[in-house]
Amino acid sequence: MRNVDLGGDARRAYPSSLTDAMWAVLEPLMPVRDRSRGGRPRRWDDRLILDSILxxxxxxxxWRMIPHDLAPADAAHRWFTAWRKDGTWDRIHDELRGRLRRRAGRDRHPTAGIMDSQTVKSSEGGQGIGYDPGKKTTGRKRHLVVDTMGLLLVVAVTSASVNDRPGGRMILARLAAAFTSVALVWADAGYANSRDATMVGWARSALGLVLQIVRRRDDVKGFEVLPRRWVVERTxxxxxxxxRLARDYERLTANAEAMIKLAMIRLMTRRLAGQAVRWSNATEREAARRLNAERLLNT
Structure with a gap:
């Protein structure tokens, strides 16, 4: 454990702990405790619980290896699950995304998104474990739709054996139900290759969405940064x-989805608190270059 800048707070904290500026963003969004219901007062406050989960x-x-100076593992996991079930994570996530979009000069409600999936290895077992023959990986698949800033719109975690097309139909249905403002979605060729355009037609007829496929150029070998596609890859x-997300350690797919939303909550909270992280790998540098180019074109 080392000293971390807590905005004037002199206590020692872990690098994952919330700073005072981050807590100032999150505290008003936490559930209000109903003291009229009685019962024993809570022993651990919301900030300590969040520090333990983070x-x-x-x-x-x-969970069993949470340090002793944080909340006990059973209390941290209990509140993580309770806030998933009562929609707290969803409510906080959506509010922070709206604030970031407004701060960037965009409408709170997005009109376009980018879709992709990621296969990750799982741990010992749990719900929805399968084998992805394309990736030669046993685990789960994360289906994401993000906005043009890379902020999460909807997520679904399935077995790795679920193909991109049925997984894509499921995530697009979730997107259409949650965001009536979205009209255009970009995706890779895995969702509708040249021999199968049914996904594109289904999205238009069933959901009213324009699904635009971004394809690789045949004359390019190796890695290529594709238009729009790089946004979701960066996410x-x-x-x-x-x-915790480098593999899938959760027993339930609902908890796996909640962990993804929690990661985005932490990222967005840091940005709103003025503590944005600067990455240094090639993908991040290319993303920053493209963003700067877009800003110059719009000025």
Whole structure:
């Protein structure tokens, strides 16, 4: 454990702990405790519970290995599950995304998104474990739709054996139900190759969405940064910097989805608190270059 800048707070904290500026963003969004219901007063406050959950997210350790100076593992996991079930994570996530979009000069409600999936290895077992023959990986698949800023719109975690097309139909249905403002979605050729355009037609007829396929050029070998596609790839990069998400350790797919939303909550909270992280790998540098180019074109 080392000293971390807590905005004037002199206590020692872990690198995953909330700073005072981050807590100022999150505190008004936390559920209000109903003291009229009686019962024993809570022993651990919301900030300590969040610090404990974030320690697991960032460090990737089992719940049982939460340090003794944080909340007990059973209390942290209990509140993580309770806030998933009552919609707290969803409500906080959606509010922070809206604030970031407004701060960037965009409408709170997005009109376009980018879709992709990521296969990750799982741990010992749990719900929805399967084999992805394309990736030669046993685990789960994360289906994401993000906005043009890379912020999460909807997520679904399935077995790795679920093909991109049925997984894509499921995530697009979730998107259409949650965001009536979205009219255009970009995706890779895995969702509708040259021999099968049914996904594109289904999205238009059933959901009223324009699904635009971004294809690789045949004359390019190796890695290529594709238009629009790099946005969701960058989001996957943001997620797996949290060691809990480098593999899928959750027993339930609902908890796996909640961990992804929690990672985005932490990222957005840091940005709103003025503590944005600067990445240094090639993908991040290319993303920053493209964003700067877009800003110059719009000025």
């Amino acid at each position: 320690f697991v997210l960032r460090g990737g350790c089992p 996957f990069g943001w997620l797996i910097r949290n060691r």
